[in-house]
Amino acid sequence: MTKPVRIPQMEPWFDAAEREALQTYMLGGGWVTEFKETKTFEDALAAFMGARHVIVTNNGTVALSLALLAVGVGPGDEVIVPDLTMIASPNSAKMIGAVPVFADVELPTLNLDVKAVQAAFTKATKAVMHVSFNGRSNDVERLRALCTARGVPLIEDSCQSLGSYFRPGRHLGTVGAVGCLSFSLPKIISTGQGGALMTNDDEIAGRIRRLKDFGRSGGGNDIHHSIGYNFKYTDLQAAVGLAQMKKLPWRVERKKQIWLRYAQGLAGIRQVEMLPTDLALVSPWFIDVFVDDREALQAKLDRVGIGTRPMYPPIHRQKAYGRDDLSFPVTEGYSMRGLWLPSSSQLSDADIDRVCAEIRTHYA
Numbered sequence: 001m002t003k004p005v006r007i008p009q010m011e012p013w014f015d016a017a018e019r020e021a022l023q024t025y026m027l028g029g030g031w032v033t034e035f036k037e038t039k040t041f042e043d044a045l046a047a048f049m050g051a052r053h054v055i056v057t058n059n060g061t062v063a064l065s066l067a068l069l070a071v072g073v074g075p076g077d078e079v080i081v082p083d084l085t086m087i088a089s090p091n092s093a094k095m096i097g098a099v100p101v102f103a104d105v106e107l108p109t110l111n112l113d114v115k116a117v118q119a120a121f122t123k124a125t126k127a128v129m130h131v132s133f134n135g136r137s138n139d140v141e142r143l144r145a146l147c148t149a150r151g152v153p154l155i156e157d158s159c160q161s162l163g164s165y166f167r168p169g170r171h172l173g174t175v176g177a178v179g180c181l182s183f184s185l186p187k188i189i190s191t192g193q194g195g196a197l198m199t200n201d202d203e204i205a206g207r208i209r210r211l212k213d214f215g216r217s218g219g220g221n222d223i224h225h226s227i228g229y230n231f232k233y234t235d236l237q238a239a240v241g242l243a244q245m246k247k248l249p250w251r252v253e254r255k256k257q258i259w260l261r262y263a264q265g266l267a268g269i270r271q272v273e274m275l276p277t278d279l280a281l282v283s284p285w286f287i288d289v290f291v292d293d294r295e296a297l298q299a300k301l302d303r304v305g306i307g308t309r310p311m312y313p314p315i316h317r318q319k320a321y322g323r324d325d326l327s328f329p330v331t332e333g334y335s336m337r338g339l340w341l342p343s344s345s346q347l348s349d350a351d352i353d354r355v356c357a358e359i360r361t362h363y364a
């Protein structure tokens with residue numbers, strides 16, 4: 001009997017479209033560095049999301065650090081971040097000398113608990129970083145109102161949320177002072193590495209552009225009115241990004257179909273929980289399930305050729321932060337049961353059915 005083909009937890013998806021885009025660009029004599037193609041990619045993203053400004057950069061982590069710098073966060077300032085997120089969220093604050101202050105998340109979205117944010121505010125709080133976990137969002141407009149009342153900017157880590165909305169027609173990452181995206185390999189579109197910042201504020205946009213380009217006062221000159229760095233993109237990545245953008249509407253729909261098929265295939269298994277997800281608004285980046293005895297399920301799926309990935313541990317418990325004195329019950333409860341199932345856009349219905357059948361047999 002031949003072994004069934006392995007289903008990876010995720011895999012990148014580039015094809016002839018990206019190859020041709022790169023070839024066309026190189027044959028056209030482009031300058032490779034950040035230039036016209038980059039601007040076209042930024043414009044395409046801005047149109048897709050309904051943002052006034054989109055500025056691309058090296059990756060999502062750098063985008064978050066730039067966002068914090070652009071709203072005036074500096075060394076010693078506190079930034080409230082959820083305890084359940086990818087570690088880049090707090091690390092982006094650390095990178096600029098700021099202090100991440102952890103707060104619990106709330107159900108059913110696993111987004112920052114607004115009450116926990118209120119309790120975490122101190123005089124030193126200089127930003128709140130909301131993470132729309134897997135494209136789901138809670139009342140981010142209420143959180144912004146709360147931040148505005150305290151004179152603190154809201155930064156949206158919407159790195160997992162391209163194609164997801166907080167209400168009809170309003171894309172995540174466009175409600176806070178600055179939103180951030182990641183184009184790392186597992187994301188719905190990828191440019192290998194890459195990130196973007198969204199803002200509707202002209203002044204903040206100007207600051208971000210200067211920060212990522214040595215603090216230049218204008219394109220290509222060597223006059224510097226402010227301190228800046230080199231966090232620029234390349235036209236090669238933008239050429240790939242533009243080819244990926246053409247596939248984005250289809251992928252958004254496919255992610256929703258994949259979610260639905262898993263939900264139907266796993267329905268009624270007592271040991272498996274899926275969070276309520278409004279597919280009219282959310283394009284789930286990964287398929288996240290919360291299961292009993294996660295390690296045993298993961299080992300069993302691995303044996304039958306199905307890749308999975310355990311969800312992020314609570315950040316405060318990661319050795320990098322070592323804050324075992326803290327406790328966040330929702331984060332702790334969900335993170336330790338969370339498992340990402342195969343989630344690539346190119347999964348076939350038969351792949352999904354196979355994963356569901358193996359999970360059902362495991363718990364039978």
Ligand SMILES: Cc1ncc(COP(=O)(O)O)c(C=O)c1O
Pocket residue numbers: 059060061062085086088089131157159160181182183184194195
């Ligand atoms: C929520 C969140 N924030 C930040 C990042 C960091 O993005 P990057 O890997 O592009 O630096 C990621 C990446 O997976 C993420 O999921």
